[in-house]
Amino acid sequence: MHSETLSPVMSDALVILGAAGIVIPLFARFRITPVIGFILVGLLVGPYGLGGMVYEHEWLFYVTITDPERLEPFAELGIILLLFTIGLELSFNRLWAMRKLVFGLGALELLVISTLLAAFLSMMGQFWTGAVGLGLALALSSTALVLPMTGTQTPVGRAALSMLLFEDIAIVPIIFMLGAMAPYAQADGLNGLFDTVWQGLLVVIAMMVIGRFALPRLFAQAARTKSPEVFLGATLLVVIGASLATALVGLSPIVGALLAGLLIAETEYHAEVAGIMEPFKGLALGVFLLTVGMGIDVRTIWENLGSIALAVVAVLTLKAIVTGVLLRLMGARRSTATETGILMASPSETTLIVLAAASSALLIQPGTAQFWQIVTAIGLTITPLLARLGQVVARRVEPQPKFEGFSEDGEEPRVIILGFGRVGRLVADMLTRHDQPYLAIDSDADLIERCKREGYKAVFGNAARADVLERLGVERAPAVILTMDEPILAQRITRKLRSAYPDLPIVARARDSIHAAELYKAGASTAVPETLESSLQLSEAVLVDLGVPMGPVIASIHEKRDEFRERIRQGAALEHKPKLRTSTAES
Numbered sequence: 001m002h003s004e005t006l007s008p009v010m011s012d013a014l015v016i017l018g019a020a021g022i023v024i025p026l027f028a029r030f031r032i033t034p035v036i037g038f039i040l041v042g043l044l045v046g047p048y049g050l051g052g053m054v055y056e057h058e059w060l061f062y063v064t065i066t067d068p069e070r071l072e073p074f075a076e077l078g079i080i081l082l083l084f085t086i087g088l089e090l091s092f093n094r095l096w097a098m099r100k101l102v103f104g105l106g107a108l109e110l111l112v113i114s115t116l117l118a119a120f121l122s123m124m125g126q127f128w129t130g131a132v133g134l135g136l137a138l139a140l141s142s143t144a145l146v147l148p149m150t151g152t153q154t155p156v157g158r159a160a161l162s163m164l165l166f167e168d169i170a171i172v173p174i175i176f177m178l179g180a181m182a183p184y185a186q187a188d189g190l191n192g193l194f195d196t197v198w199q200g201l202l203v204v205i206a207m208m209v210i211g212r213f214a215l216p217r218l219f220a221q222a223a224r225t226k227s228p229e230v231f232l233g234a235t236l237l238v239v240i241g242a243s244l245a246t247a248l249v250g251l252s253p254i255v256g257a258l259l260a261g262l263l264i265a266e267t268e269y270h271a272e273v274a275g276i277m278e279p280f281k282g283l284a285l286g287v288f289l290l291t292v293g294m295g296i297d298v299r300t301i302w303e304n305l306g307s308i309a310l311a312v313v314a315v316l317t318l319k320a321i322v323t324g325v326l327l328r329l330m331g332a333r334r335s336t337a338t339e340t341g342i343l344m345a346s347p348s349e350t351t352l353i354v355l356a357a358a359s360s361a362l363l364i365q366p367g368t369a370q371f372w373q374i375v376t377a378i379g380l381t382i383t384p385l386l387a388r389l390g391q392v393v394a395r396r397v398e399p400q401p402k403f404e405g406f407s408e409d410g411e412e413p414r415v416i417i418l419g420f421g422r423v424g425r426l427v428a429d430m431l432t433r434h435d436q437p438y439l440a441i442d443s444d445a446d447l448i449e450r451c452k453r454e455g456y457k458a459v460f461g462n463a464a465r466a467d468v469l470e471r472l473g474v475e476r477a478p479a480v481i482l483t484m485d486e487p488i489l490a491q492r493i494t495r496k497l498r499s500a501y502p503d504l505p506i507v508a509r510a511r512d513s514i515h516a517a518e519l520y521k522a523g524a525s526t527a528v529p530e531t532l533e534s535s536l537q538l539s540e541a542v543l544v545d546l547g548v549p550m551g552p553v554i555a556s557i558h559e560k561r562d563e564f565r566e567r568i569r570q571g572a573a574l575e576h577k578p579k580l581r582t583s584t585a586e587s
Contacts, residue, residue, distance in 0.1 A: 011061060011062055011065075012065050012070055012071065014062065014063075015045055015063060015064065015065055016071075016074075016283075016286070016287055016290065018063075019037075019038065019041045019045075019286065019290065020283055020286055022041075023037035023038055023041055023286075036381060036384055036385075038286045038289035038290055038293065039289050039290075039292055039293035039296075039377075039380065039381045040293060040381075041290060041293060042289065042290035042291060042292060042293020042294045042296075043293040043294065043296050043298070044293075045063065045064045045065055045290075045294075046064070046065060046290075046293060046294030046295075046296075047065075047294060048294070048296065048297040048298060048299070049064070049294075049298075050063070050064045051064035051065055051294075065290070065294065071287055071290065071291050071294075072291065074287040074288075075287050075288035075290075075291045076253070076288075077287075078283075078285040078286070078287055078288040079143075079254060079285075079288060079349065080239065080240075080243050080253055080254055080257040081239065081257070081277060081280060081285075082143070082285055083143065083168070083254040083257040083258045083261065084239045084257040084258065084260055084261040084277070085261065085274060085277055085278070087257065087258040087259065087260065087261020087262040087263075087264075087265060088261045088264060088265050088270050088273060088274045101158075101159070101162035101330075102162045102165050102166050103166065104330075105159070105162050105163060105326060105327070105330055106162050106163045106164075106165060106166025106167065107166055107170075108326055109139075109163050109166075109322070109323055109326055109344075110136075110139050110140075110163070110166060110167055110170060112322055112326065113135075113138075113139040113318065113319055113322050113323070114132075114135040114136045114138075114139040115135065116135075116318060116322065117131075117134065117135035117138050117139060117315070117318065118131040118132045118134070118135030118136075119131075119135075120314075120318075121134050121135065126364075126368075127363075129363045130358065130363045130364040130368070132363075133354070133355075133358035133363045133364060134355075134358065134364060134368075134372060136174050136354060137351045137354035137355050137358065137372070138315050138319075138347060138351060138372065138375075138376075139319070140167050140171075140347065140348035140350050140351050140354065141160075141163065141164060141167065141319075141344045141345075141346055141347070141348050142346050142347065142348040142349055142380060142383060143164045143167070143168060143348065143349075143350075145346065145349075145380065145383045145384075146160050146164060146343055146344065146346065146383070146387075155332070155333070155336045156336055156339050156340050156343070156390075159327055159332060159336060159337075159340045160340055160343065160344055163323070163344060167348070167350070168254060168255070168258070168350075169255070171350055171354070174354060199249035199250065200246065200249050200250065200255075202249075203245050203246060203248075203249050204246070204255075204259060207242060207245060207256070207259055207260075207263070208259070208263065211259075211260070211263035212263070212266075215238065215263055215264060215267055216267050216268075216269075216449075218234055218238070219231070219234060219264075219267060219269040219273070219445075219460075220269075220445045220446070220449060221234075222234040223269065223272075223443070223445030223460055224445050224446065226443070228276060231272065231273075231276060232276050232277075235264075235273050235276065235277060238260050238264065239257055239260050241260075242256035242257060242259055242260035243256040243257050243260075244256070246259075268448050268449075268452060268458065268459040268460045269445075269459070269460045269461075270459070271441070271459050271460075271461045271468050271471045271472055272459075272460055272461040272462060272468060274467075274468075274471055275461070275462075275465050275467040275468040275471065278467055288349065289380075292349070292377050292380050292381075293377070293381075295352075295373060295374075295377050296374060296377045296378070296381075297374065300370070300374060301374060301378075304371070307371075308371070308374060308375060308378070311371075311372075311375045312375050312378055312379060315345075315347070315375065315379070316345040316346070316379065316386070317345070319341075319344060319345040320341040320342045320344070320345040321341065322341075323337075323340060323341040323344045323345070324337045324338055324340070324341030324342075325337075325341075327340055327341065334394075334397045335394040335395070335397055336394070338390065338393050338394045338397045339390035339391060339393070339394035340390070341390075342386050342387075342389055342390035342393060343383075343386055343387050343390045345379075345386060346379050346380065346382070346383040346386050347375070347376040347379040347380060348376075349380070351372075351376045352373060352376055355369050355372055355373055355376070413437075413473070413476040413477055413478055414437035414438050414439050414473070414477060414478075415431060415436060415437070415438040415439075415477060415478055415479050415480070415481060416438070416439055416440075416441070416469070416472060416473075416474055416477045416479075416480045416481070417438055417439070417440040417441070417480075417481045417483060418440075418441055418463040418480065418481065418482045418483065418484060418493065419440075419441075419442055419463070419482065419483040419484030419485075419509075420440040420441070420442040420444075420447060420448070420451060420456070420458050420483070421442070421447070421483065421484070421485070423483040423485075423509055424440055424442070424481075424483040424484075425451065425456065427481055427483060428440060428456055428457075436478075437457075438457060439457050439458070439459065439472060439473075440456060440457065440458040440459070441458070441459055441460075441461045441463050441468070441469075441472065442458065442460065442461075442463075443460065443461065443462050443463070445460055448460045459472070463484070463489075463493060464489060464492065464493060466496060466500065469497075474497070474501065474504070475501060477504065478505070479504070479505040479506070479507060480497060480504060480505070480506050480507070481507045481508075482494065482506070482507070482508040482509060482524075483509045484509070485509070485511075487510075487511060487515050487518070490508055490509070490510075490519065491518055491519060491522045492522075494506055494508055494519055494522040494523050494524050495522040495523055497523070498522065498523025498524075499523070505525045505526075506523065506524045506525045506526075507524070507525060507526045507527075507528070508524040508526070508527050508528070509527075509528055509530070510527045510528060510529045510530065511529065511530055511531070512529050512530070512531045513529050513531070515527075515529065516528070516529045
């Protein structure tokens with residue numbers, strides 16, 4: 001009866017959205033990552049939980065998911081979007097600077113851990129081909145979970161990123177190697193690997209060349225429409241198109257997604273793209289985590305509790321020790337090596353893919369594959385706990401240095417200019433003249449293109465969006481300057497900034513004294529009325545022409561400016577007192 005009233009797709013959508021609406025706020029209240037919540041919900045509503053009781057209690061159909069395979073395309077989309085946003089945080093210059101870490105540390109970490117695991121499993125009775133497949137699968141770590149916890153700017157994040165990038169690159173040759181090791185498939189596997197390598201290389205080069213010229217023009221056209229929907233459509237077109245292009249030649253779709261992110265990161269639209277994609281990435285990643293939870297069979301875990309617990313502890317311990325030691329040998333701090341090693345001990349979502357490839361190649365038995373799938377699911381579930389453990393142990397091993405006003409990648413904090421018209425460019429010129437770093441943001445795509453050609457440091461974005469400002473580093477900015485000629489928008493942005501950053505200096509352009517008073521009430525540190533400045537400039541010009549010495553003129557101008565600003569501030573403060581509101585008309 002339920003199939004006539006509600007389709008399985010609608011039922012699954014109800015469960016997913018319900019989980020997102022309940023899990024995220026509930027776990028945020030207790031300051032627990034929603035990763036655990038999504039996995040536990042997947043376990044509860046999946047086929048090994050309440051989903052297995054649908055035939056006994058038909059009403060459970062509406063709150064459970066009986067076929068996890070229906071969610072796999074959405075879970076894959078979540079991973080693709082995640083890798084795309086990671087690419088947005090990088091750049092080709094930064095990747096080139098990290099090449100020694102990626103192909104040095106990353107390759108060494110994967111090779112050493114997989115070799116040790118394969119040797120141990122072989123000694124335990126696993127045939128050597130299956131041991132190699134299992135070793136490679138279990139040596140991988142979770143890009144989807146690790147990087148959102150660490151970011152890519154911290155020392156831990158950079159170390160993890162270098163290893164995870166190499167693992168993502170190595171997935172394709174690993175899968176083809178397993179195919180080559182399969183019975184009667186050696187020749188086809190090697191030929192397939194060769195074809196994938198040269199075809200994939202051609203596709204990547206073509207994407208890089210075309211993307212350099214096409215993407216700025218595509219997003220410029222989307223930005224001119226002033227429509228978030230068009231901008232989102234253009235972004236999804238690029239991500240999905242790049243993923244399909246690499247998938248068609250045998251590469252993983254996540255390679256295309258990462259490359260698309262890297263290409264967009266080179267344009268002035270990267271902050272706006274990252275902000276507009278954030279909600280979709282989080283929801284799709286939640287779907288992936290639900291599928292992980294659905295693969296956990298509690299009864300099987302209970303029946304094999306001892307061996308599963310031993311396997312989890314052994315794999316995590318080995319990976320943590322090897323990764324930490326390698327990082328120390330590469331010159332990392334003790335705290336960084338410790339925290340990164342413990343966090344990278346977690347398995348990966350791609351471990352499940354490699355296990356499936358090894359099983360289909362007949363390198364391991366189905367029962368063995370299921371055992372390690374459960375170990376992987378448990379490892380993914382406790383990844384947030386590993387992150388917390390790594391932080392605690394790292395602080396015990398070595399106290400963290402104090403923050404000294406510089407970002408983790410060595411870049412100086414910079415002034416953020418919101419609005420980059422005539423006034424904004426003049427402010428930028430003065431900052432440059434006095435060697436003060438800045439970054440401007442404006443929603444006019446043509447203006448940004450022109451300013452970039454003229455050498456200004458400017459990006460496209462919607463300054464009213466808090467997530468866009470966060471990505472530009474507003475929390476580290478020495479000051480924020482609002483120069484847009486939109487009074488209501490300026491007041492709204494000022495209020496949001498003051499609420500989020502109580503100590504942030506906010507300097508705002510005002511049309512007149514009334515608007516300046518409103519900006520002071522919203523939280524501006526300084527509001528500069530245009531009418532006041534024009535009057536002061538006229539007075540200065542007249543006094544100088546009359547022969548008054550420049551020094552006294554400038555001193556009196558500053559005195560009058562300070563006097564006028566103080567009067568505006570006092571008027572704004574008085575309006576906050578209800579009993580005095582009727583007396584402000586005189587101002």
